[in-house]
Amino acid sequence: MEPHDMSQVAIKDALSGRIEAGTTVTIKGWVRTRRDSKAGLSFVNVSDGSCFDPIQVVAPAELANYDSEVRHLTSGCSVSATGTLVPSQGKGQAFELQAAAIEVLGWVDDPETYPIQPKPHSMEFLREVAHLRVRTNTFGAVTRIRHCIAQAIHRFFSERGFYWVNTPIITTSDAEGAGQMFRVSTLDLANLPRDEKGRIDFREDFFGREAFLTVSGQLNVEAYCLAMSKVYTFGPTFRAENSNTTRHLAEFWMVEPEIAFADLDDDANLAEAFLKYIFKAVLDERGDDMAFFADKIEKTAIRRLESFIASPFERIDYTDAVDILAKAPRKFDFPVAWGADLQTEHERYLTEEHVGRPVVVTNYPEHIKSFYMRLNEDGRTVAAMDVLAPGIGEIIGGSQREERLDVLDARMKQFGLDASHYEWYRDLRRYGTVPHAGFGLGFERLVVYICGLGNIRDAIPYPRAPGSAEF
RNA sequence: UCCCGAGUAGCUCAGCCGGUUAGAGCACCUGACUGUUAAUCAGGGGGUCGUCAGUUCGAGCCUGACCUCGGGAGCCA
Numbered sequence: 001m002e003p004h005d006m007s008q009v010a011i012k013d014a015l016s017g018r019i020e021a022g023t024t025v026t027i028k029g030w031v032r033t034r035r036d037s038k039a040g041l042s043f044v045n046v047s048d049g050s051c052f053d054p055i056q057v058v059a060p061a062e063l064a065n066y067d068s069e070v071r072h073l074t075s076g077c078s079v080s081a082t083g084t085l086v087p088s089q090g091k092g093q094a095f096e097l098q099a100a101a102i103e104v105l106g107w108v109d110d111p112e113t114y115p116i117q118p119k120p121h122s123m124e125f126l127r128e129v130a131h132l133r134v135r136t137n138t139f140g141a142v143t144r145i146r147h148c149i150a151q152a153i154h155r156f157f158s159e160r161g162f163y164w165v166n167t168p169i170i171t172t173s174d175a176e177g178a179g180q181m182f183r184v185s186t187l188d189l190a191n192l193p194r195d196e197k198g199r200i201d202f203r204e205d206f207f208g209r210e211a212f213l214t215v216s217g218q219l220n221v222e223a224y225c226l227a228m229s230k231v232y233t234f235g236p237t238f239r240a241e242n243s244n245t246t247r248h249l250a251e252f253w254m255v256e257p258e259i260a261f262a263d264l265d266d267d268a269n270l271a272e273a274f275l276k277y278i279f280k281a282v283l284d285e286r287g288d289d290m291a292f293f294a295d296k297i298e299k300t301a302i303r304r305l306e307s308f309i310a311s312p313f314e315r316i317d318y319t320d321a322v323d324i325l326a327k328a329p330r331k332f333d334f335p336v337a338w339g340a341d342l343q344t345e346h347e348r349y350l351t352e353e354h355v356g357r358p359v360v361v362t363n364y365p366e367h368i369k370s371f372y373m374r375l376n377e378d379g380r381t382v383a384a385m386d387v388l389a390p391g392i393g394e395i396i397g398g399s400q401r402e403e404r405l406d407v408l409d410a411r412m413k414q415f416g417l418d419a420s421h422y423e424w425y426r427d428l429r430r431y432g433t434v435p436h437a438g439f440g441l442g443f444e445r446l447v448v449y450i451c452g453l454g455n456i457r458d459a460i461p462y463p464r465a466p467g468s469a470e471f
Numbered sequence: 472u473c474c475c476g477a478g479u480a481g482c483u484c485a486g487c488c489g490g491u492u493a494g495a496g497c498a499c500c501u502g503a504c505u506g507u508u509a510a511u512c513a514g515g516g517g518g519u520c521g522u523c524a525g526u527u528c529g530a531g532c533c534u535g536a537c538c539u540c541g542g543g544a545g546c547c548a
Contacts, residue, residue, distance in 0.1 A: 038504040038511090045508075056508070074499080092508050112499040112517080113481045118509075119497055121482065124541065179547070216548090242472060243546055254548060333544090344544080397548065442548030455541090456548095467539095 007082070012050035015095055019085055026082040027055055027097060028105070030135060033118045034073045042070055044102070046079060049140055052288035056088065056096040057081045069104050074111040075118050076135065079104055123458055130462050130471045138297065141289035142459065145282060146447050152281035153234060153255055153443075156274055162230040162257060167217030169236060172209050173421060180240035181212035182250075213238035218256050218438065219372070219425055222401060225258035225436055226428050232257040234443070242466050246455040247393075249444060251464040258438035264374075264383040264400040267437035268360045271387050271396050272313045274441075275358075279305040282450055298452020304391065305450065311357040316350070318342075318364045318381065324354055341368045342386075344393055351388040359388045371415040373399040374435075375407055385439070392449045398439025405429035 008026045013019055029048030036042045040061040045054040057079075059070045073079070083099035090096070108114045115121075115129045116136060126133035133139045154164065170184050186206040187193065193204040202210045217233035224231045237254040257274070259266060283290060283305055293301040316324070325336040325346050334343040342350075342361065351359045363381040366373075373382035387396035402408045408429055412419055419426065447459035457463035462471045 033508075033510095035507045035510055036504090037507045039506055040504095041506070043507050043510090058506080088506095090506055090508070110481090110499090114498090115481070117482065117498050119482070120509090125482065128540090237548080239547075241546060244472085245544080245546090246542080248547070252548070256548095394548075440548060445548060 010050040011046065011048045011053075011055045014055055014085055014097065015051065015053055015093070017094065021085060021087055021095070023085050024082065024100075025085050025097070026080060027057070028080045029054075029078070031073050031075055031077040031079060033075065034071075036071065042066075042073075044070070044073055044079070044081070044099075046081065047135075047140070049134075049143070052137070052141060052144075052292055053093065056090075056093050057083070057099050057102065058096055059099050059102055063099065063102060065102065065104075070102055073104070074108050074114070076108040076111075076114050076116060077104060078106040123453075123455065127457055127463070134461070137292060139458075141286075141292050142447065142451055142453070143461070145286050145289050145451055146459070148282055148286050149278055149443070149446060149450065150234075152278045152285075153274075155281070156277045157230075157232050157257065160230065162232050163224070163228050165217075165221050165224045165228075165231045165233055166235065167214065167220040167233045169214055170207075170211055171214045172207055172211050173219070179215055180242075181215055182238050182240045184211040184213060215239055216254070216256065216440065218258070218440065221256060221258045221438070222436065223424070223428055225260050225438070226432065226434065229260045230257075244466055246457075247445065247448075249456055249460060249463055249465055250469075252456075252460065253443035255441045255443055256438060258436060260434050260436045262400070262437045263435055264362060264385060264398075264437055267398050267400060267439055268313070268315065268362070268385055268387075271360070271385075271398065271439055271441075272358075275387070275389075275395075276309045278446065279309050279450065283309075293452050300391075301450075301452040308358060308389070313387070314355045314357060314359045316355075316359055316361050318361055321346075321350060321361050325349065328354070339365050339367070347386070347388045347393045351393070352390045357390065361386050361388065369399070371411045371417060372401050372408070374402045375411065383437075387439075389449065392445065395445055395449065396439050396441045398437065400435065400437040403429060403433045403435050405433070 007024055008028060009019060011027055011029060014025060014027055019025065027046060027048065029046040032045040032047050032054045034042055034044050042059045044057040044059055046057055047054040059066065063070055080103045081097055081099050082101045083097045085095055086098050088094060088096040116132050121136065126136065126139070134143055157164065187204065193201040195201040205211070214237060216237060217235065221231055221233045233254070233256040235253065236251060238251055240250065241248065257270060259270060283302065290302050319338065321342065322336055322338050328349060332343070332345050334345065336346065350361070362385045363376060364384045366375060366380055366382045369382050369384045373384045375382055383400035385398050386394050389395050402411060405426060408426065409419060412422065444456045444459040448456050453459055457465065
């Protein structure tokens with residue numbers, strides 16, 4: 001609130017009933033629609049992002065600029081409206097602003113080509129105008145819910161004694177094994193320095209060695225876990241995979257809790273409590289936005305969150321899951337066999353058809369999972385888990401970490417990793433090692449699921465994907 | 472990266488068997504109308520049919536290449 005304008009209020013507050021009727025207030029925002037009434041007055045719906053609903057500003061013909069300006073307002077114009085907050089005489093809203101003055105702050109050049117019209121737009125079109133799409137109902141709601149989820153994540157962990165650890169965005173670990181990485185370099189691409197063998201000489205580069213954008217904060221956060229006991233990362237993550245799907249981004253946000261003195265069971269329990277806490281927070285705090293998604297985007301949006309919260313997660317051992325799939329009364333495009341990773345169609349069958357609620361699949365074959373996952377007593381599986389949810393598939397992947405140095409070394413050798421690149425990681429097993437576990441959750445996938453969106457590119461303000469980094 | 476599909480007005484789409492001047496709804500502009508809320512009603516303006524090449528007397532429509540977008544798969548979060 002500006003000091004010179006103490007009467008300015010957020011539209012959220014003006015509509016909530018917290019401000020006494022008859023109070024003179026000023027609202028500032030952007031015009032959604034204008035309707036001219038036969039009574040010689042206009043209704044201007046104004047939005048400022050503070051809540052789902054716009055406020056209805058009633059503009060009487062007596063306003064000095066009624067004919068010259070008010071009657072020419074179009075979607076997207078910015079305005080400041082001052083008047084009396086009154087109970088609405090019309091249906092559709094409890095309060096409205098009886099305007100005494102409307103100042104136009106910014107006009108829309110060429111209203112006909114202004115991309116955001118008061119009509120349904122396709123999500124595909126809106127992706128082309130990412131800087132303006134947040135002015136729509138849908139993306140305003142996504143933005144508020146994304147914020148709500150982020151706040152709930154921090155609150156969940158903080159309430160349980162977790163510390164938020166900011167792991168580095170730039171990494172020099174060249175073999176994290178989580179996929180293609182984006183190179184970070186200040187070398188002149190047109191004039192690369194060469195070493196004695198003719199290879200690019202990264203000793204000349206900014207960090208004196210090869211550097212990349214992080215693909216996961218896990219290894220770094222493990223170190224903090226083994227001192228702070230309960231920690232989590234929540235930050236940007238980068239994958240240079242050439243994957244063009246509704247579930248992948250080149251730049252996304254990831255949440256990675258890590259807990260010490262914990263096994264896979266504790267990890268799964270944490271994942272379950274975590275997801276339920278987030279969903280409950282969204283239902284409690286963003287009922288207006290969720291009602292919109294249930295109405296316009298995904299009919300079951302609210303119901304399935306309520307159902308998710310009320311359902312205990314099913315736990316299925318990977319080996320049992322393979323049996324279930326082998327006996328499934330339907331055919332799969334990909335064969336089911338012990339030792340093979342579960343395909344998307346398998347995961348969806350398990351969670352959507354076989355169980356009908358969230359499923360945690362545990363103890364996968366060791367050769368299809370990462371080197372840091374703890375080898376089970378059977379010697380052929382690791383303490384890994386995937387949380388599968390109806391309608392989205394895999395939403396969380398996690399594991400108990402290998403805390404035994406000799407086993408870890410053997411695993412790294414098996415995976416063809418150079419132990420010299422992991423000395424600091426090995427130190428964690430040499431100095432006071434303890435059982436610990438954690439998981440990773442793609443933040444945007446959570447947003448997609450909660451809002452009922454069909455494409456992850458609509459869950460982040462400015463999506464980055466192969467061949468796509470505009471704005 | 473692979474497999475499908477689609478590009479026509481600002482947006483969403485129609486466009487017959489290849490045939491005269493490419494249409495509709497919304498949006499926009501003008502006007503009418505005693506409180507509207509997807510306001511309504513009347514009128515109006517608005518097009519390099521993704522790009523390039525080809526077939527043909529004639530291409531929005533057929534052929535090829537390319538570009539872009541979408542869906543699915545793989546990879547994964």
